[in-house]
Amino acid sequence: QVQLVESGGGLVQPGGSLRLSCAASGRIRSVNAMAWYRQTPGDQRGLVATITSGGSTKYADSVKGRFTISRDNAKNTVHLQMNSLKPEDTAVYYCNADGTYYDGRGYSRTFSSWGRGTQVTVSS
Numbered sequence: 001q002v003q004l005v006e007s008g009g010g011l012v013q014p015g016g017s018l019r020l021s022c023a024a025s026g027r028i029r030s031v032n033a034m035a036w037y038r039q040t041p042g043d044q045r046g047l048v049a050t051i052t053s054g055g056s057t058k059y060a061d062s063v064k065g066r067f068t069i070s071r072d073n074a075k076n077t078v079h080l081q082m083n084s085l086k087p088e089d090t091a092v093y094y095c096n097a098d099g100t101y102y103d104g105r106g107y108s109r110t111f112s113s114w115g116r117g118t119q120v121t122v123s124s
Contacts, residue, residue: 001026002113004023005115007118009120014085020080020082024076024097034078035050045094048069091120096112098110098113
């Protein structure tokens with residue numbers, strides 16, 4: 001299958017910035033949409049931002065103008081630049097990607113994978 005590994009989380013003061021990264025690995029044939037979600041205890045996982053292979057982006061209203069999603073198709077990576085962070089941005093951030101990969105016999109299969117998450121804490 002395809003594995004996703006996030007990095008870049010941490011503790012930051014309100015108004016600060018963080019950059020999250022997510023790298024996909026495995027026998028990847030193609031990666032379609034890549035996205036960032038976030039989840040706080042007791043809440044459902046919610047979409048933060050998504051980007052297509054062509055570079056089209058969508059954002060949750062709560063992060064528009066503050067967060068920027070980008071990707072490097074050659075490296076199968078996606079990034080989330082988070083500026084002007086607020087305490088309410090505190091959450092575990094998860095990377096998601098879907099596409100196709102080669103199985104053990106060389107056949108193309110579809111995948112939709114999640115990373116394990118990275119904690120972002122915004123606090124003074």
